[in-house]
Amino acid sequence: MLKGFFIILYVNCIFLVFGRCSxxxxxxxxxxxxxxxxxxxxxxxxxxxxxxxxERLFIQKQLINISSLDSGIRVVLHYSTSHNFLNKPLYNxxxxxxxxxxxxxxLCNADYFLNTQFPNYHIIVFDAVRPLHIQKQMWDELQxxxxxxxxYLAHPNDISLHNYGAAVDVGIIGNNDKLLDMGTPxxxxxELSKPTNEKEFLLNGQLSQEALNNRLLLRYVMQKAGFTxxxxxxxxxxxxxxxxxxxxxxxxx
Numbered sequence: 044m045l046k047g048f049f050i051i052l053y054v055n056c057i058f059l060v061f062g063r064c065s066x067x068x069x070x071x072x073x074x075x076x077x078x079x080x081x082x083x084x085x086x087x088x089x090x091x092x093x094x095x096x097x098e099r100l101f102i103q104k105q106l107i108n109i110s111s112l113d114s115g116i117r118v119v120l121h122y123s124t125s126h127n128f129l130n131k132p133l134y135n136x137x138x139x140x141x142x143x144x145x146x147x148x149x150l151c152n153a154d155y156f157l158n159t160q161f162p163n164y165h166i167i168v169f170d171a172v173r174p175l176h177i178q179k180q181m182w183d184e185l186q187x188x189x190x191x192x193x194x195y196l197a198h199p200n201d202i203s204l205h206n207y208g209a210a211v212d213v214g215i216i217g218n219n220d221k222l223l224d225m226g227t228p229x230x231x232x233x234e235l236s237k238p239t240n241e242k243e244f245l246l247n248g249q250l251s252q253e254a255l256n257n258r259l260l261l262r263y264v265m266q267k268a269g270f271t272x273x274x275x276x277x278x279x280x281x282x283x284x285x286x287x288x289x290x291x292x293x294x295x296x
Contacts (some may be wrong), residue, residue: 069104095136101172103295106208109168113151115158116140117167117216122177128230129184133177140168142208143292146282148213154269157260163218164214166264169229169278170212174295187232194275195232202285207292209282216259219261225261226254229278238262239274275287 109116121140123134139293142150147184154166179199185192188216197203212230215223226244227236234240235249244250258277266272270280 046240078293081211081262086119095135097137097174098139098141100174100295101141104295105144106172106227107144107147107169109140109150111153112147115165116150116154117159117165117220119169120171121169122173128232129181133180140171140211142171142211146209149268149270150213150280153264156267157215160260160264161217164223165216167214167216167222168211169214170205171210172208172295173203175199175202175206176296178206191232195230202289202294203256204281204283204285204288205293207288209255209288209292211277211280211282212276213261213265213280214278215257217283223257224251224254224259225257225277226250227277235275236276236278238272238277 110118118138118140120134120137120140123132123137125131127133150166152170156165157166178197182192182196182199185196197205214225214229217223226249227233235244240254241250241258245255247254261277262272265280270282273279273281282288
């Protein structure tokens with residue numbers, strides 16, 4: 044059954060690519076969707092005149108609203124709020140996660156793989172597409188030496204996979220819609236956020252076994268869906284390489 048679901052999503056993605064993923068209504072019609080939240084909690088597409096400037100840009104670039112594919116995936120964009128390292132909203136008016144269609148398919152599969160093991164667990168998205176001008180703003184305003192800053196932010200001249208929508212920052216929502224403990228919050232600028240040092244952190248008591256297990260679960264479902272983790276942040280996953288993204292996707296300025 045699991046294999047069949049994955050094939051259905053893959054076939055639908057191919058169909059949408061050839062159909063140019065032209066509009067939210069077309070996308071919703073052609074994808075296999077799963078409804079896992081009560082009707083009052085579902086997010087519907089809003090008409091273009093009700094959207095934020097960023098959302099209009101994402102729709103123009105033919106990105107897909109993840110909520111139209113899987114209503115179980117939670118979306119809390121930290122850069123749309125003041126709960127981030129700059130303590131102010133950067134994505135004014137944006138509340139939905141938009142991604143290129145094949146990246147969106149991968150994320151839906153990750154949520155499915157997670158949900159088959161733990162029916163009350165879902166992926167939560169902290170960040171997805173990040174326009175290049177906001178990447179530059181983050182770099183310029185973060186008060187940190189450049190040699191340290193580069194561990195957490197891509198230099199605007201280097202471009203981030205987030206700028207193509209080819210990377211996502213995610214966690215897991217568990218029972219009672221509570222975030223699973225990952226040892227640090229999202230966007231924690233410190234050694235404890237690094238997957239490479241987890242065994243050391245476990246031995247010295249900085250990371251609990253529960254938090255490590257949660258990180259391993261997140262990595263398992265994301266990698267099974269085709270994402271790749273990085274060494275510096277437990278929450279960050281790449282869908283492809285920068286070289287492939289530059290050819291395959293539009294840069295979101």
